[in-house]
Amino acid sequence: MIENQHSTQIKFARLSNIIEDSIVDGPGLRFVVFFQGCPHKCKGCHNPETHDFSGGYEAPISQIIKDLKNNPLISGLTLSGGEPFCQPQASYQLAKFAHTIGLDVAVYTGYTIENLLNEASSRPIYRKILKEIDTLIDGPFILSQRSLLLKFRGSKNQKIIDPKLSLKYNVAVEKNFE
Ligand code: SF4
Structure with missing residues (x-):
């Protein structure tokens, strides 16, 4: 179950870290916000310090x-x-603002797009955030499917998704992310 959060404006996000000039989290030079708290606990996760919801x-x-x-x-x-x-509310506010200043928005999630489309059918905040994302890299990191050849992804199960088209057709729509 995805954690619920009311869709009123909020003032704080619980973070693990911010990197203001990354070249490995998507194309170009990117500002990366690492949220704190993860329910997926993937074996071999590169950021285990981000799992604890009360950390950060x-x-x-x-x-x-x-x-x-x-x-x-x-x-x-x-x-x-x-x-x-x-x-989701903090993610939505940040993504929406980024678009107002012409930035493109990418999101890494351990949920699959199918999980998120299912949630979006009953929770408006998930629809709202999916509409503010240009590229979604979905799914948990699966150690047995790890590959160093994949661009911007850790394991072969993870897909590069167009969330707006996925919402429109209610099915996973993949895209290029170069
Ligand atoms: S979803 Fe990401 S942060 Fe969470 S456990 Fe998996 S690899 Fe780590």
């Missing part, structure tokens, strides 16, 4: 927005984790 720190969303606005070099925002969909 509370970051003001207004400060993240200010930092995004003041960074002229980045081409995109990536939300990673941890699990961004366990803080």
Whole structure:
């Protein structure tokens, strides 16, 4: 079950880390927000310190927005984790703001797009956030399917998804992410 969260504006996100200039979390130079808390506990996860929902720190969303606005070099925002969909309102607010300043938005999730479409049918916040994501890298990291040859993904089960088209047709629609 995906953690619920009311869809009113919130002021803080619980984060593990922020990297303001990554070249490995999607194409171009990207501002990456790592959420704290992950229910998936994938074997071989590279970020086990992000699993504990009470770990990390509370970051003001207004400060993240200010930092995004003041960074002229980045081409995109990536939300990673941890699990961004366990803080859907914070993810939505950040993704929506990124679009207002012309950034492209990528999100890494341990849920599959099928999980998320199912949730979106009854929870408006999941529809809202899926509409604000340009590229979704979905599914848990599966150690037995790990490959170093995959671009921007860790294991072969993970798909690169167009969430808007997936919502429209209610089925996983894959895309290129170069
Ligand atoms: S979904 Fe990501 S952060 Fe969570 S356990 Fe799996 S690999 Fe780690």
